[in-house]
Amino acid sequence: MGKVFQALSSDIRRKILAYLSASSMTAGEIAERFDISKPSLSKHLGILENAGLVSSEKKGQFVHYSLVEDNLLNTLNSFIHEVCPCGKIYVEESREKARAQTPGREVSQTEKPQRD
Amino acid sequence: MGKVFQALSSDIRRKILAYLSASSMTAGEIAERFDISKPSLSKHLGILENAGLVSSEKKGQFVHYSLVEDNLLNTLNSFIHEVCPCGKIYVEESREKARAQTPGREVSQTEKPQRD
DNA sequence: TTAGCAATTAGCCATTTAGCTAAATATGGT
DNA sequence: ACCATATTTAGCTAAATGGCTAATTGCTAA
Numbered sequence: 001m002g003k004v005f006q007a008l009s010s011d012i013r014r015k016i017l018a019y020l021s022a023s024s025m026t027a028g029e030i031a032e033r034f035d036i037s038k039p040s041l042s043k044h045l046g047i048l049e050n051a052g053l054v055s056s057e058k059k060g061q062f063v064h065y066s067l068v069e070d071n072l073l074n075t076l077n078s079f080i081h082e083v084c085p086c087g088k089i090y091v092e093e094s095r096e097k098a099r100a101q102t103p104g105r106e107v108s109q110t111e112k113p114q115r116d
Numbered sequence: 117m118g119k120v121f122q123a124l125s126s127d128i129r130r131k132i133l134a135y136l137s138a139s140s141m142t143a144g145e146i147a148e149r150f151d152i153s154k155p156s157l158s159k160h161l162g163i164l165e166n167a168g169l170v171s172s173e174k175k176g177q178f179v180h181y182s183l184v185e186d187n188l189l190n191t192l193n194s195f196i197h198e199v200c201p202c203g204k205i206y207v208e209e210s211r212e213k214a215r216a217q218t219p220g221r222e223v224s225q226t227e228k229p230q231r232d
Numbered sequence: 233t234t235a236g237c238a239a240t241t242a243g244c245c246a247t248t249t250a251g252c253t254a255a256a257t258a259t260g261g262t
Numbered sequence: 263a264c265c266a267t268a269t270t271t272a273g274c275t276a277a278a279t280g281g282c283t284a285a286t287t288g289c290t291a292a
Contacts, residue, residue, distance in 0.1 A: 002127050008195075009125030010250090011118050017199045027269060040251055042270055061259040061268050069200045076192050083133045084185045126280090143239060156281055158240055177238050177289045 004075045007051035012036065013044050017053060017067060024066035120191045123167035128152065129160050133169060133183060140182035 007013055012034060019025070019033060031041045045065055048054040052071040057064045123129055128150060135141070135149060147157045161181055164170040168187040173180045 002130075005121070005125045005130065009121045012250095014118075014121065014195070014199070021199050028267095031269095036250095037252060038269070039253080039271080043250080046270085058258095058269095063269065067200070072199065073196065076196060079130070080189065080192060083130070083137050083188065084183070128280095144237095147239095152280095153282060154239070155241080155283080159280080162240085174239095174288095179239065 001075055001079065003051040004053065004071070005079075007047050007053055010044070010047075013048055016041075016044060016048065017072070020054065020065060020067040024064050026062045026064055028062070030065065117191055117195065119167040120169065120187070121195075123163050123169055126160070126163075129164055132157075132160060132164065133188070136170065136181060136183040140180050142178040142180055144178070146181065 008017075015034065016030060019030065027038070027042060027045060030045070031038045034041060045054065045056070049056055049065075053068055054065050055068050057066075124133075131150065132146060135146065143154070143158060143161060146161070147154045150157060161170065161172070165172055165181075169184055170181050171184050173182075
């Protein structure tokens, strides 16, 4: 778990994860998007992959990278349970109540994403 | 948000957060628990406080530290929505289905905590 | 007011991190 | 075989991190 948080501690690495959220990309495509040299980016991708947040597949001379969503979600979730094992349910219940009482007004970040 | 992840990237700082999850403590009490000098620990507490993950209150010659649960939950949640905005609902639905089909068997980390 | 304890700040050193350029390692096309 | 392209590895430097001890600040109590 330390490796995951270490990986997430860098601004550019979090941006890379967000950039990969919609689709897989080659190392080159990612490097174009961010103002950084290819070797530097390669190292970041290596760190993300080593943390299990990203997976790579070589296709010919290209390497395609994609997000491993499950690892991210599971790690953050298990961390939350480690650190705030008791308080979480009250926060959740509070938000549910707020949602129920003033529907459409509670638009916090923690609200469930809409169904398509 | 960068500050929060930076703070979370350290092993000992995550341990401190976990240690504070049950109750507030003075800097000295925390320092006793971890094999580290008081000045070093003080710096860690400063980083956690600066990130908004911990709050401090001076009482006489002691400084009491306590966890700020909300900031942690909100930051992680908003990050998740940033990085996996679309896939999350499918993961959730999948888990709900699994839970419905084999009640009592699905005990993953992402399951809701029990009501007292 | 002076002694003593809690906590933080200052100053120092070793290690790690993040960036770069140049070189090496594929792979594909001619 | 040979050259061009994609990516990673090597090797370097500057800056950040994390630890320590010693010194400082603030408070309590004798």
